[in-house]
Amino acid sequence: MGKKPQHRAALIQSAVRLFRRQGYAGTGTKDILADSGAPRGSLYHYFPGGKEEIGAAAVEAAGAQVTGTLEDLAAQADSPGAFVAEYIGKLGEWLAVSGFRDGCPIATTLLETTPDSAAITRAGRQALADWRRTVEGVLQRHDWPEERLAATAATVLSAIEGALVLARVEGSVTPLQQTADELRRMLDGG
Numbered sequence: 254m255g256k257k258p259q260h261r262a263a264l265i266q267s268a269v270r271l272f273r274r275q276g277y278a279g280t281g282t283k284d285i286l287a288d289s290g291a292p293r294g295s296l297y298h299y300f301p302g303g304k305e306e307i308g309a310a311a312v313e314a315a316g317a318q319v320t321g322t323l324e325d326l327a328a329q330a331d332s333p334g335a336f337v338a339e340y341i342g343k344l345g346e347w348l349a350v351s352g353f354r355d356g357c358p359i360a361t362t363l364l365e366t367t368p369d370s371a372a373i374t375r376a377g378r379q380a381l382a383d384w385r386r387t388v389e390g391v392l393q394r395h396d397w398p399e400e401r402l403a404a405t406a407a408t409v410l411s412a413i414e415g416a417l418v419l420a421r422v423e424g425s426v427t428p429l430q431q432t433a434d435e436l437r438r439m440l441d442g443g
Contacts, residue, residue, distance in 0.1 A: 258299060259295075260289065260291035260292065260295040260299065261295075261299045263289040263290065263291055264285060264286075264289045264291050264295065264296055264299060264300070264307060265307065265310050265311055265314045266289070266314070267285045267288035267289035268280070268285050268307050268308065268310070268311035269311045269314055269315045269358055270288065271284055271285060271288055272308065272311055272361060272362045273315070273355050273356060273357070273358050273361060273362075274351075274354050274355060276361050276362075276365055277308060277361065277362045277365040277366055277373075278365050281304075282296055282303065282304050282307075285307065302372070305366075305370050305372055305373065306372065308362060308366065308370065308372070308373045309370070309372040309373045309375070309376040310376075311362065312359045312362055312363065312373055312376040312377050312380060313376045313379070313380065315358035315359050315380070316358075316359055316376065316377070316379065316380020316381075316383060316384075317380070317383075318358070319358060319359075319380070319384060320380070320383040320384060320387060322340070322343065323340060323384060323387040323388070324387055326339050326340050326343075327387055327390060327391045330391055332395060332440070332441050333391050333392050333395050333397065333440040333441065334436065334437030334438070334439075334440040334441035335437070335441070336388075336391045337388075337409055337413075337433065337436045337437060337440060338433040338434075338436070338437045340413070341413060341416070341429050341430075341432060341433035341436075342429075342433065344413070344417060344429060345420065345426035345429040345430065348417070348420055348421065348426065348429070349426055353420065353421050353424045353425075354421075355421075356417050356418065356421050357414055357417050359377055359380055359381075360414060360417070362377075363377040381410070384410055385403070385406045385407065385410060388405075388406040388409050388410065389402045389403065389405075389406045392405055392406065392440075405440075409436060409440075412432050412435075412436055413432065415432075416428045416429045416431075416432035417429070
């Protein structure tokens, strides 16, 4: 059995945090190393493709974490609106705790690198497809019309991402709360 990578996960988590806060372009590999506490040679040992490779790994890891959260909430939701409102509530808490410094864990990186980086674009597409699939699954379980599943899921995710931007810029969770309320009315018919 091979030796477990000691610093790989720390490097990825540091990249996720730093890219989310200061952007992909604003984060250097030295920043990632310093934040992670990993030895200098470890970044290129685990990520021989350099910053782009760790960028793709960071998008993949952050995307998977969000997917896990969405799946957990989906399993507990008694309605599509309740599912969305619960997720947005968690985002609002997380954003407020960060002092409105953190946005979506993948959006900043994707906006800066897509379509120029095929690897990061591929990781982002997969993450967003997973999120969409989860939202569609909730809608489907609650008898949402089949022909509207994809468009409704895209609307939900777009509204959430937009609300995160507004909340971060305004330094307030109000746009998130308003979006949660409106989506809940739209999805639950109330």
